[in-house]
Amino acid sequence: xxxxxxxxxxxxxxxxxxxxxxxxxxxxxxxxxxxxxxxxxxxxxxxxxxxxxxxxxxxxxxxxxxxxxxxxxxxxxxxxxxxxxxxxxxxxxxxxxxxxxxxxxxxxxxxxxxxxxxxxxxxxxxxxxxxxxxxxxxxxxxxxxxxxxxxxxxxxxxxxxxxxxxxxxxxxxxxxxxxxxxxxxxxxxxxxxxxxxxxxxxxxxxxxxxxxxxxxxxxxxxxxxxxxxxxxxxxxxxxxxxxxxxxxxxxxxxxxxxxxxxxxxxxxxxxxxxxxxxxxxxxxxxxxxxxxxxxxxxxxx
Numbered sequence: 001x002x003x004x005x006x007x008x009x010x011x012x013x014x015x016x017x018x019x020x021x022x023x024x025x026x027x028x029x030x031x032x033x034x035x036x037x038x039x040x041x042x043x044x045x046x047x048x049x050x051x052x053x054x055x056x057x058x059x060x061x062x063x064x065x066x067x068x069x070x071x072x073x074x075x076x077x078x079x080x081x082x083x084x085x086x087x088x089x090x091x092x093x094x095x096x097x098x099x100x101x102x103x104x105x106x107x108x109x110x111x112x113x114x115x116x117x118x119x120x121x122x123x124x125x126x127x128x129x130x131x132x133x134x135x136x137x138x139x140x141x142x143x144x145x146x147x148x149x150x151x152x153x154x155x156x157x158x159x160x161x162x163x164x165x166x167x168x169x170x171x172x173x174x175x176x177x178x179x180x181x182x183x184x185x186x187x188x189x190x191x192x193x194x195x196x197x198x199x200x201x202x203x204x205x206x207x208x209x210x211x212x213x214x215x216x217x218x219x220x221x222x223x224x225x226x227x228x229x230x231x232x233x234x235x236x237x238x239x240x241x242x243x244x245x246x247x248x249x250x251x252x253x254x255x256x257x258x259x260x261x262x263x264x265x266x267x268x269x270x271x272x273x274x275x276x277x278x279x280x281x282x283x284x285x286x287x288x289x290x291x292x293x294x295x296x297x298x299x300x301x
Contacts, residue, residue, distance in 0.1 A: 004038045004300065005058030006030075009045035014063065018042060025077070025084050025281040029061075032287035033294075036301045059299060066090040073297060079221040079241075080123060080228075082282035083274045086293050092219075093150060093238035097277045102243040107268040107276075115275050116267035120228045129210050129229040134168030137212035137231075139205055139220040141175050144184040151218055151237040152248040156187045158236045162216045163195050165257050171208055172200040175220075214260050224273075227266045234260065244269045 008026070010018060017023040018030075019042060030040050043049055045065060053060050053068045060072035067074050067088055075086045087095050140155055147154040153161065163170050172188070174180060188200045205222060209215070209231065215223045218237035223245065226233055234246040234256050244264035246256030274280070279290055294301050 003058055006033050006038055006040045007043055007053065007056055007058060007060045008040060009043050009049055009053065009060060009062050009065070011063070012044050015042060015044060024082065025075075028281050028286055029075075029290060032290045033301060035287065036291060038301065061086070062090075064090065071299075073294075078274060078278040079224045080274070081119060081280075083278040083280055085278055086290065088297060091150070091238075092240040093242075095240050097273065098238075098240040098242065100277075102269060102272060104265040104268045104272075107265075107272050109268065112268040112271035115271040116228070119270070119274075123225075123228060127210055127229065129231065131211070131213050133211060133213075134166075135208070135212045136162050136166045136168065136170045137205075137208045137215050137222075137226075138162060138170065138172040139175070139215065139217050139222040140172050140178075140200075141218055141220055142178045142180075144180065145187055148237075150249075152253070153236060155218060155236075156191065158216065158218065159188075159191055159198065161236075161253060162234075163191075163198055165253075166213075168197070168213065170195075170198045171212075172198070173205045173208065174200065174202045176203070227264075227270055230266055232260050232262070232264060241273060243273075 014023065018026045021027050034040060045062065050068050053072065058071070060068065062072065062074040064076050065074055073086050073088055074090050075084055076092070077083065078085050085095060089095065092098065138159060144155040147157070159170070159172060192198050192200065209222055209226050210229060212231060215226045215231055215233040217223050217233070217235065219235055219239035223233035223235060224241045227244070232245070234248065235242055236248045238249055239247070242250060244266065246259035248256045251259070279293065280286060291301050
């Protein structure tokens with residue numbers, strides 16, 4: 001096998017779409033590397049495949065998994081639309097975009113507005129955001145009672161912190177792909193019993209995002225989506241899209257909440273974060289930008 005070979009490791013549920021060419025990002029990625037004279041192969045990921053990967057010739061690409069060796073990278077969808085990242089770390093908060101300074105004045109306002117309204121109309125056609133109920137929306141993720149290393153506090157503690165700093169109703173939603181333990185649900189029920197302004201539910205996130213005053217979360221994608229509806233956010237965990245949000249790990253909790261009174265430049269930010277700092281698999285320049293990204297990691301392409 002040539003050294004100019006890319007082995008792509010994917011979960012079984014996505015392999016079918018990639019093999020039949022119906023997954024746009026991977027279809028164009030494979031086309032981009034093969035157009036540069038490389039060969040490609042698809043593999044089901046898993047512990048055994050990951051152990052064997054460093055001994056295979058050529059290079060490797062994963063999806064939402066940590067790279068296994070210095071010739072491997074990982075890919076991940078950048079929250080919305082056709083935007084993706086290819087990076088050398090699986091943790092989004094370690095990506096270059098998370099560490100770089102966002103300068104709104106350096107972004108062309110006309111280009112940003114065109115991108116913002118065009119993307120918003122595609123993602124949220126006909127949606128009219130309101131703020132009539134002074135509602136704080138908390139999209140939960142997983143492991144509600146644990147304080148993990150990238151978090152300022154546990155999700156349950158986060159809910160208490162929001163209740164303490166917001167006078168209106170507070171509504172949390174359970175993540176549809178998480179499986180919650182009896183203890184986690186009991187912790188939420190105990191909060192609801194202590195604080196009548198708080199409730200939690202399954203589903204309804206799109207409507208809550210439209211109606212809320214702000215989003216508070218560890219680092220849920222719904223906070224980024226809320227920027228398209230001009231909803232400010234407070235993040236309680238490290239994130240790649242912290243720049244215009246209040247960030248408890250970065251600012252401290254009181255300063256993070258104080259940022260809710262500001263009006264962030266959401267159009268310029270989303271244009272910068274998505275169009276300028278991610279790979280848009282819906283654009284004609286995707287292949288060349290992808291190859292340039294791979295060259296930045298030393299790949300001979």
